Amino acid sequence: MAAHKSCISALPLAQPSQLLTHNLTPDPKTPSVAVFRNEVATTSPSLQRRARLLSSEAHFSYVAPFPVPFPYDIEPPSPTDDADGTEQTSYVEKWLAAREPRVAQPPAVPNANLVKFTAEVSDNLGPVELLGVAETTLRDCVPHLDVGDAFTILGTPSLVTDDGEEITDGTESAIAARKDLMDVLSGRAVLMSDSFAPWSVRYSGHQFGTWAGQLGDGRATSILVTPHPQSPDTTFELQLKGSADGLAVTRSSIREYLCSEAMQALGIPTTRALALISLPSVPVLREKVESACVLTRVAPSFLRIGSFEALSPPQNVFLFGGGQQAANWDALRTLGLWVAGSVLKLPEVVEAKEKPAPWGQALVLEVARRNARMVAGWQAYGFMHGVINTDNVSVLGLTIDYGPFAFMDLFDPYHICNHTDSEGRYAYRSQPTNILFAIRSLHAALAPLIGAELALGHAVPAGWAEGASKEDIDAWRTQGMDALQEQLESVTLTETAVKYAELMRKRLALRRTEPTDESTVVRPLLDLMSTHKLDFHSTFRSLTAFRPGMATSELDVFIERIFAQSPDAGRIDPARAREELRAWLSVFAARIEREADEWASGGDMDAQRAREARASNPRFVLRQWVLEEVIAKVEKDAVRGRKVLAKVLHMASNPFEAWGGEDAEEGEKLDAEEEEERRFCGIGASGMLGFQCSCSS
Numbered sequence: 001m002a003a004h005k006s007c008i009s010a011l012p013l014a015q016p017s018q019l020l021t022h023n024l025t026p027d028p029k030t031p032s033v034a035v036f037r038n039e040v041a042t043t044s045p046s047l048q049r050r051a052r053l054l055s056s057e058a059h060f061s062y063v064a065p066f067p068v069p070f071p072y073d074i075e076p077p078s079p080t081d082d083a084d085g086t087e088q089t090s091y092v093e094k095w096l097a098a099r100e101p102r103v104a105q106p107p108a109v110p111n112a113n114l115v116k117f118t119a120e121v122s123d124n125l126g127p128v129e130l131l132g133v134a135e136t137t138l139r140d141c142v143p144h145l146d147v148g149d150a151f152t153i154l155g156t157p158s159l160v161t162d163d164g165e166e167i168t169d170g171t172e173s174a175i176a177a178r179k180d181l182m183d184v185l186s187g188r189a190v191l192m193s194d195s196f197a198p199w200s201v202r203y204s205g206h207q208f209g210t211w212a213g214q215l216g217d218g219r220a221t222s223i224l225v226t227p228h229p230q231s232p233d234t235t236f237e238l239q240l241k242g243s244a245d246g247l248a249v250t251r252s253s254i255r256e257y258l259c260s261e262a263m264q265a266l267g268i269p270t271t272r273a274l275a276l277i278s279l280p281s282v283p284v285l286r287e288k289v290e291s292a293c294v295l296t297r298v299a300p301s302f303l304r305i306g307s308f309e310a311l312s313p314p315q316n317v318f319l320f321g322g323g324q325q326a327a328n329w330d331a332l333r334t335l336g337l338w339v340a341g342s343v344l345k346l347p348e349v350v351e352a353k354e355k356p357a358p359w360g361q362a363l364v365l366e367v368a369r370r371n372a373r374m375v376a377g378w379q380a381y382g383f384m385h386g387v388i389n390t391d392n393v394s395v396l397g398l399t400i401d402y403g404p405f406a407f408m409d410l411f412d413p414y415h416i417c418n419h420t421d422s423e424g425r426y427a428y429r430s431q432p433t434n435i436l437f438a439i440r441s442l443h444a445a446l447a448p449l450i451g452a453e454l455a456l457g458h459a460v461p462a463g464w465a466e467g468a469s470k471e472d473i474d475a476w477r478t479q480g481m482d483a484l485q486e487q488l489e490s491v492t493l494t495e496t497a498v499k500y501a502e503l504m505r506k507r508l509a510l511r512r513t514e515p516t517d518e519s520t521v522v523r524p525l526l527d528l529m530s531t532h533k534l535d536f537h538s539t540f541r542s543l544t545a546f547r548p549g550m551a552t553s554e555l556d557v558f559i560e561r562i563f564a565q566s567p568d569a570g571r572i573d574p575a576r577a578r579e580e581l582r583a584w585l586s587v588f589a590a591r592i593e594r595e596a597d598e599w600a601s602g603g604d605m606d607a608q609r610a611r612e613a614r615a616s617n618p619r620f621v622l623r624q625w626v627l628e629e630v631i632a633k634v635e636k637d638a639v640r641g642r643k644v645l646a647k648v649l650h651m652a653s654n655p656f657e658a659w660g661g662e663d664a665e666e667g668e669k670l671d672a673e674e675e676e677e678r679r680f681c682g683i684g685a686s687g688m689l690g691f692q693c694s695c696s697s
Contacts (some may be wrong), residue, residue: 004229005146007177008184009108009116009191014225020060021199023338025331027054027061033197037102038060044098049245053214056325059307059335060199063272064101065144065221065243067186067292068124069283073098076616099124101190108180114224126281128186130154130178131254131293131450131634131642135249136261137272140535141236141298144229148177155639158356159676184223185296186277187243193226198223200244204313204324205306205391206441208425211317213324214310215391222302236420238274239302241295246538247284252630253293254645255693256402258630262622262652263399267523268377268526269370270399271299287694291635301343301451303335305367305442306391306499311335312445315477329465329473332449336363339395339696358453360446361484365491368439370397375435379496381502381618382408382536384428386418386693404693406538406611407621409568409683411529412690418691420467436492437676443481443488451476484565507540509613510591521591524584532577535683537621538565544613547606548589555585567686618655619662620677622648625684651680 006012016022020030030036030045040047041064048063074095077087079602101117125451133150149170156165159526169175183189200217226237241256242248253276260273274296282292311332340359341349344366348359372396378385385392394400406417413429421427426434452460455476465473504522505513529539543563550558559581563572574575592609599605630648651659660678661670670678684688 005144005566006226007108007146007180009114009180010112011114011224011226012141012197013113013193014227015094016195016588018227018235018342019196020201020222020237020303020338021062021196024059024229024334026199027058029054030062031432033062033192033195034446036197036347037192041100041102043098043486044093046093049096051110051216051218053200053323054216056311056328057331058202059311059331062197063200063221063244064190064198065240065294066099066245067187067243067247067279067294069292070245070247071208080157087250088628094643101188101192105189109506114196115191116180118183118188118191124282124472125186125188125279127279128182128188129278129638131250131259131278131638132181132274132327132645132649134257134261134277134653136264136299136647137235137274141228141262142226142238142274144226144446145181145527145655146177147181148179149174150178150181153178153641154646157650158643158673159186159647159680160672161640161643175234180388181275182277185240185275186279186294187221187240187389197623201303201307202310203303203304203306203391204310205389206489207391208421208423209437210390211314211324212391213319215306217302219248220244220297220302234300236298236300236463237302239297239299239630242292243294247282247292248295248383249286249290250278250293250635251290252403253295254631254634255405255627256297257295258622258627258645258649258652259402259405261369261649262400262655263377263383265655266377266383266618267463268381268383268399269374269397271297271394274298278634278636290465293530299394299396300401301339301394301396303395304342304391304400305393305438305445306389307335307395308332308442308445309390312448314441314444316504327448329448329468330462333460333462333464336360336446336449339363343395345393352459354561356459358450358457358459360450360480364443364446364450364484365489367395368443368488368492369398369495370395371435371439373397373430373431373499374399376494376499376503377497378431379428379500380507382411382428384408384415384417384426385431386421386426388426388434388438389430390438390441393435396435398439406691406693409534409689411526411536411539413526413530415690418694420694432493432496434487435496439469439488439492443484447478447480447484447559448473448476448594450480450484451478452480454479506616508543508588509609510595510618512595514591514594515590524587528580528584532580533566534562535566537618538562538683540617541614541619543608544617546585546588548592549606550642559585565683567683567689614658615656618658620651620655620681623684623688624654624689624693625678628688628691647678651677 030040077091097328098121099119103118103120104115126653153167155167198221200221202216204214205212220239220241221238221244222239225235228234257273260270263270277294279292284290284292312327340346340363346362348357348362384406392401404418414427416427417425452464500556559578599608630645634642660681661674
C-alpha cells in the first residue's frame with residue numbers, strides 16, 4: 001500500500017520518546033525551544049554564530065541553519081554615533097536577528113506538527129537551485145515525502161545533454177511542494193514548534209591519532225526526525241550539511257551525494273543522501289572562492305564515537321589549542337542509555353524491567369561489531385575513507401562524513417587517498433586498524449562506567465559518580481578496561497575477518513566456506529593485482545565471465561582482456577604476468593569445481609555463477625575522474641550538469657547493470673548515450689589514477 005505523501009512542512013514528527021532533543025541535555029544557553037526562539041534568536045543570535053565550548057553536561061545546542069557568506073558583510077554605525085562601541089555590538093545582533101527564521105508562515109496543512117519559519121530579511125541567499133533528489137533515499141527512508149515536480153524540473157537523466165528537452169512546471173500543488181522542499185532543505189526556512197527546533201550536537205575526537213578536544217558540528221544541522229510510514233518505530237533524521245557556519249561547496253557536496261548512494265547500492269552501511277541544493281550567490285573560500293551548496297543527508301542517528309569522548313575525555317593528554325571540558329559522568333550515562341536503548345535498541349535496555357542489566361559493555365561490543373562489518377565492506381570493495389578520525393566514526397557503524405574518499409583504481413594496499421595524510425595513517429591497508437583505534441577510544445570513554453557497573457552488579461543509576469573520589473574513578477576505569485579489552489579486540493578483528501571473507505567469496509561467486517580461501521585464493525589474487533598493476537574493479541568484473549572448463553585459446557583471450565583494462569599495461573612483465581595469472585586461475589578453477597554440488601543440479605553452473613558474480617561486482621564504479629567530470633559539468637552549467645548528475649546517481653545506485661552495452665556483440669553499434677555510459681564505466685585517463693583529494697573535498 002502506497003504511503004500518503006505530504007510536503008516536507010507537513011511530514012509527521014517523531015514521538016518525544018524518539019527525539020534526541022527530548023531525551024538528552026541541551027546547552028544551558030539554549031535550554032529550551034522557547035528560549036531559543038524567543039530570546040536567543042531575537043536578542044543574542046551571535047551566540048549560535050560563534051565557536052564556543054558548551055557546558056560539560058550539554059549534549060547539543062539548538063541552532064538554526066544560516067547559509068550566509070562569512071565574514072558577514074555588516075556595515076557598522078559611524079564612529080561618531082558609537083563612541084563606546086555599544087551601538088556597534090547591538091547593531092550586529094540586530095543585523096543577525098533580522099536574518100534568523102522568526103516569522104511564522106501559514107501552516108502547510110491543518111493541525112500540522114510543525115510550522116515553517118522564515119527570516120524578515122533574506123538578502124544573504126540569492127537564487128536557490130535544486131541540483132538533485134535521490135530517488136533511492138526517497139524510496140527507502142522517506143517514501144511519504146512529496147517532492148512535487150522536482151524530478152520534472154531536473155529533467156531526464158542523461159550523460160548526453162542538449163537543449164532539446166522542454167521543461168515545464170507541474171501543477172500548482174506540485175510546484176508548491178517542490179518550493180516547500182527547497183525552502184527547508186536550502187536552510188532559508190526552518191520547521192519548528194513550541195517543543196521542537198533544529199540542533200547541532202557536541203562532540204570531541206582524535207584527529208589523525210592526536211586528541212583534538214571539543215569539535216562540535218558547526219557544519220551540520222539536524223532539522224527533522226520523521227517516522228517511516230510502514231514502521232513507526234523506525235525514525236529517520238534529516239540533516240543539512242553546509243547550511244550553518246561551516247558552509248560546504250558544490251564540489252564536496254556532489255561527492256558525498258553520489259557516494260552515499262553508491263555505498264548503499266554496494267551493501268556497505270552508510271548515511272544516505274536525499275537532496276542537493278546550490279546557493280550560487282553565496283561565496284565560500286577554500287583553496288579558491290567557490291559557491292555554497294547544501295546536502296541533505298539521512299540516517300537513524302548521526303551520533304559518533306566522539307560524542308562519548310566529549311563527555312569522558314582521555315586522561316593525561318596535552319591539548320594544543322582548542323579546548324575540552326572536564327568529564328561529566330551523568331551526561332555520559334544519559335548519552336549511553338539513549339544510544340543503547342533508542343539508537344542500538346540493545347535488549348539490556350529495551351527489555352529492562354525493574355532493575356536494568358548493565359549495558360556499558362554491550363554498547364561497546366555492538367558498536368564494534370557494526371563498525372567491523374562496515375570496514376570489511378570498505379576493504380572488500382576497495383573504498384578508502386580518507387579521514388577515520390573518531391569524530392567521523394558512527395555509533396551505528398555507518399560510513400559517515402565523506403571527504404577525501406576514493407575507490408581503488410590500480411590495486412595498491414598502501415594507497416593514500418587524502419593528500420593531507422602525509423604519514424599515510426589512513427591508507428587502505430590501515431583502515432581496519434584505525435576502526436579498532438576508534439573502538440578502543442569508545443571503550444576508554446565508557447571504561448569508568450563499565451567498571452562501576454561491574455562493581456554494582458547492575459546498570460549505574462543517575463548520580464552514580466557523585467561523591468566518588470579520583471581514586472574511585474581511576475579504579476573503575478582500570479576495571480572497565482581490563483574486563484573488556486581482550487574480548488573487544490577479538491570481536492572487532494573476528495567480525496571484520498568473517499565479514500570480509502563472506503564478501504570476497506560473494507565477489508568470486510563461491511558458495512561454500514573453505515578455511516584456506518584467504519591464503520590460496522583471495523590474497524594471491526590481490527598480490528597478483530598489486531604486482532602487475534591491475535585495476536581492482538575491472539579485474540573482478542572480468543572474473544565473472546571465467547569458467548573452469550575454458551580451452552587454452554579461450555583462456556589466453558580471457559587473460560589478455562584482463563591486462564588490457566589496465567592503462568599501465570606497459571609496465572607489466574608480460575610473460576611473468578600471464579604465467580602467474582594462469583596459475584592462479586588454475587587454483588581458482590579447482591576451487592570452483594570442488595563445490596559443484598552447491599549449485600542447482602541439472603543446471604548450468606557457469607551461467608548461475610556468472611549471474612551471481614555480476615550481481616556482486618560493479619560494472620560502474622564512482623571513480624575520481626568520474627566525480628571530477630560531473631563536478632565540472634555542474635559548475636559550468638547547472639541545468640545541463642544536473643542531468644548528468646542524475647544519470648551518474650542512477651548508475652551509482654544500480655552499479656551491477658550491464659551499462660554501456662557491456663554484453664553487445666563485437667562491432668555492434670551503440671547509441672550516443674550507451675557510448676558515454678561505456679566511457680563512464682572505464683578506468684579513465686592515467687593521470688587521474690590514484691588522484692588524491694584534500695580534507696576540504
